[in-house]
Amino acid sequence: MAEGRVGGGPGAAAGIRVEAESSSDQRGSSKSGGMSRKDCIEGISSAINHPTVRFLREEMEKAGCPVWPALIKGAICSTAGDYRSGDGIRVCCNSVRYQDEINQVIIHELIHAYDDCVNKNMNWKNCAHHACSEIRANHLSGDCHYKRELLRGFMKIRGHEQDCVKRRALMSLKSNPSCSEAAAKDAVEAVWNICYNDTRPFDRAP
Numbered sequence: 001m002a003e004g005r006v007g008g009g010p011g012a013a014a015g016i017r018v019e020a021e022s023s024s025d026q027r028g029s030s031k032s033g034g035m036s037r038k039d040c041i042e043g044i045s046s047a048i049n050h051p052t053v054r055f056l057r058e059e060m061e062k063a064g065c066p067v068w069p070a071l072i073k074g075a076i077c078s079t080a081g082d083y084r085s086g087d088g089i090r091v092c093c094n095s096v097r098y099q100d101e102i103n104q105v106i107i108h109e110l111i112h113a114y115d116d117c118v119n120k121n122m123n124w125k126n127c128a129h130h131a132c133s134e135i136r137a138n139h140l141s142g143d144c145h146y147k148r149e150l151l152r153g154f155m156k157i158r159g160h161e162q163d164c165v166k167r168r169a170l171m172s173l174k175s176n177p178s179c180s181e182a183a184a185k186d187a188v189e190a191v192w193n194i195c196y197n198d199t200r201p202f203d204r205a206p
């Protein structure tokens with residue numbers, strides 16, 4: 001369980017214990033093209049000192065949201081990362097390649113953690129609730145910043161940011177078994193204006 005834990009690092013100073021997820025699927029981490037386990041855990045520790053991550057953590061604490069001991073873990077998983085209510089955030093070490101990606105994943109997932117905490121009736125099985133949080137996470141994390149979009153090969157400039165947020169929100173909703181593709185599309189459209197313009201806890205999209 002303690003494997004990969006960062007003891008006295010900056011993460012510990014910030015009150016978050018970073019640890020590698022201990023599960024039987026650790027094998028294969030080095031051949032699947034991501035970062036080494038060590039680099040990944042170190043990357044997560046550095047990300048905790050990223051100004052946006054610090055800000056979100058502070059805002060969560062102010063809002064009375066529990067920042068539990070092992071909020072962020074390095075793991076072997078199939079996406080770039082995820083957040084599960086009560087379980088916390090996983091960074092998929094086998095998918096991430098750069099520090100910037102780790103920062104992005106953590107900021108994105110922290111928005112979900114924030115939403116989970118401040119919206120008392122949050123129901124992840126409800127397509128509209130989940131869609132709203134995905135719109136916010138993709139918008140506010142900078143996932144759709146034009147430089148990242150150029151790297152992905154999406155070159156359209158006008159309106160690219162909103163297209164990108166929609167595209168990525170729909171992609172994430174595919175993982176929700178209670179959201180069919182049609183329901184996901186409808187949900188994104190239905191909550192778009194409210195959720196795209198809801199930039200809490202930021203004054204405006206960073």
Ligand SMILES: [Zn+2]
Binds near residue numbers: 133134137172
């Ligand atoms: Zn998400």
